Amino acid sequence: DAKTTQPNSMESNEEEPVHLPCNHSTISGTDYIHWYRQLPSQGPEYVIHGLTSNVNNRMASLAIAEDRKSSTLILHRATLRDAAVYYCILRDSEVYGGSQGNLIFGKGTKLSVKP
Amino acid sequence: KAGVTQTPRYLIKTRGQQVTLSCSPISGHRSVSWYQQTPGQGLQFLFEYFSETQRNKGNFPGRFSGRQFSNSRSEMNVSTLELGDSALYLCASSNRDTNEKLFFGSGTQLSVL
Numbered sequence: 001d002a003k004t005t006q007p008n009s010m011e012s013n014e015e016e017p018v019h020l021p022c023n024h025s026t027i028s029g030t031d032y033i034h035w036y037r038q039l040p041s042q043g044p045e046y047v048i049h050g051l052t053s054n055v056n057n058r059m060a061s062l063a064i065a066e067d068r069k070s071s072t073l074i075l076h077r078a079t080l081r082d083a084a085v086y087y088c089i090l091r092d093s094e095v096y097g098g099s100q101g102n103l104i105f106g107k108g109t110k111l112s113v114k115p
Numbered sequence: 116k117a118g119v120t121q122t123p124r125y126l127i128k129t130r131g132q133q134v135t136l137s138c139s140p141i142s143g144h145r146s147v148s149w150y151q152q153t154p155g156q157g158l159q160f161l162f163e164y165f166s167e168t169q170r171n172k173g174n175f176p177g178r179f180s181g182r183q184f185s186n187s188r189s190e191m192n193v194s195t196l197e198l199g200d201s202a203l204y205l206c207a208s209s210n211r212d213t214n215e216k217l218f219f220g221s222g223t224q225l226s227v228l
Contacts, residue, residue, distance in 0.1 A: 102171050
């Protein structure tokens with residue numbers, strides 16, 4: 001079962017920032033927080049991941065709470081192309097031993113962007 | 116670099132038939148995993164292959180099987196198709212490193228009539 005909780009849906013206006021929350025109260029010390037998104041008619045796409053510190057890349061920023069029980073994906077300026085389902089996923093860095101293709105997806109947050 | 120390629124893009128089968136789906140990973144990627152996506156169950160992990168060996172398997176019946184070839188290309192097979200097997204089947208590839216990001220293909224949309 002997914003170990004994260006996300007709102008079912010959110011709305012944003014184009015060119016405004018979007019903060020997508022994720023709760024993961026049972027996170028372990030070796031769990032990384034990953035975000036993927038799925039645009040309509042496409043496979044999921046990696047967005048960002050982090051462990052403890054906030055992370056930035058060209059797509060988004062990831063803010064991780066100090067106790068790591070929650071995190072927020074930040075899209076700095078939403079565009080129409082950002083309309084997608086966003087998935088917050090925990091990945092245990094010590095589980096795999098070479099096997100690391102098993103992502104446990106929850107329902108995600110469906111983001112709508114209004115022009 | 117070419118992305119993950121899945122063929123065919125669409126497929127229509129009837130109950131009782133079998134089907135084989137193909138996935139070509141990104142060049143250099145040795146891990147290939149498969150997922151099933153349905154409106155009701157969302158994205159569910161099927162299995163993962165690394166260097167031609169199945170490393171992990173999800174909770175699906177034995178009718179679902181897969182294999183990986185020496186060039187890392189992978190196929191999945193579903194035998195004795197059921198109506199409930201209608202879904203989008205997604206393949207993802209990655210490098211070996213733990214927490215390496217997964218690259219997904221656009222999927223094969225299977226309809227079972």
